[in-house]
Amino acid sequence: ARGAQVTDVAVLVVAADDGVMPQTVEAINHIRAADVPMIVAVNKIDLPNADLAAVQQQLLQHEIVPEELGGETIVAPISALEQDGLEELLEMILLVAEVEQLWADPQADFVGVVVESSIDPSEGTLATILIRNGTISVGDIVVCGASWGRIRRLRNWRGKSVKTMAPGHPVEVVGLSDVVEAGEIMQLADNTKQARSLAEEAQQTERERGLMGQAEVQLRQLQRQFGPEQAKELNIVLKSDVWGSAQAVEANLNKLSKELDEIQISVVHNAVGEV
CATH class of the missing domain: 2.40.30.10 (Translation factors)
Structure with missing residues (x-):
């Protein structure tokens, strides 16, 4: 998801033999959430069981309409192993970048x-x-x-x-x-x-957000203490080697907390460092 947020043009790679897989659908959802242009690269077209038409039909089920079928999504058949279609794929990427006016200035502010x-x-x-x-x-x-x-x-x-x-x-x-x-x-x-x-201004802003979060946790504790339903609370201190892992784990814990009625999961601290 983070990759899609900083992407100018997304290239969705689909295997010509396997077709649209669950991870493909997940990638499609990330691309749509980021609202970036998408090009579909159908790889492994050199295999005997490659079926480009079947892949296009599967894409239609997820509201991705190829240009060949009257839509706006570019579908580029390629073979990474044989290096077939790669030049055409690069040309399509440059075309989309030109249409979307995706330019950068090396002399501009960094x-x-x-x-x-x-x-x-x-x-x-x-x-x-x-x-x-x-x-x-x-x-x-x-x-x-x-x-x-x-x-x-x-x-x-x-x-x-x-x-x-x-x-x-x-x-x-x-x-x-x-x-x-x-x-x-x-x-x-x-x-x-x-x-x-x-940096100090940003630190102060983060500190204020942290205090607001603590106040929210305390309020939930009071609500459970005096409310009819008392759910158990699990406070977690999370530490990982990189921010990507920390954010992914915290997001999944928050999702799990919403699904469970008997346990409320609270990530009270999230940091990166040696574990």
């Missing part, structure tokens, strides 16, 4: 979106970001939510250190003061004083 964040024992806080606009360089002072810092190192998707990174690319950032949540916006600051001030 804006990045956090995809993942974790703590490394030797390097400290790591944050993987997707650059939406502008350029980021080693030595830049950045602020991201309640965290800030001077960038000590940048690594591309191959793990190779780089000095700068342009828009449209993921990059791993080393140098933040603390772990940041996925989805946070990273921007440049003029100096360390400004970065620290913006």
Whole structure:
């Protein structure tokens, strides 16, 4: 879901032999929730039992109408193994980007979106970001939510250190003061004083939200104490290695809490660090 939120164009990959699977439906729902353009890539068309027509019919059941059937969704048959249709798929991606006017300016103000964040024992806080606009360089002072810092190192998707990174690319950032949540916006600051001030403001906002959450928990406790139905409450302190795992576990716990009448699950603290 987080990936779809920071995506400009989503490529839904469906196997030509297996067709639409449960995980395919889940991906479709994430893409729709993010409201981004979608291209369907039907892979494994080189297999003897590949059935493109059957896949298109299955897509229709989920309200995805291919262009060949009078709809607006591009369906590109490909074979990753044989490398067939890949050039055509890239052309379709560029076409959709042009129609949607998906452009970025390397000279504009830098804006990045956090995809993942974790703590490394030797390097400290790591944050993987997707650059939406502008350029980021080693030595830049950045602020991201309640965290800030001077960038000590940048690594591309191959793990190779780089000095700068342009828009449209993921990059791993080393140098933040603390772990940041996925989805946070990273921007440049003029100096360390400004970065620290913006981070402190964000920390204060988070602190106020936390206090509001504690008050809500206390209110629910009073309601159960004096109400006719007294449900047991399970308070959980959650800690994981990366924010993606923490958010996924918390979301599932909250979902489970709504389904259970006899137990109320409350995540009182959620953090990232060494487990």
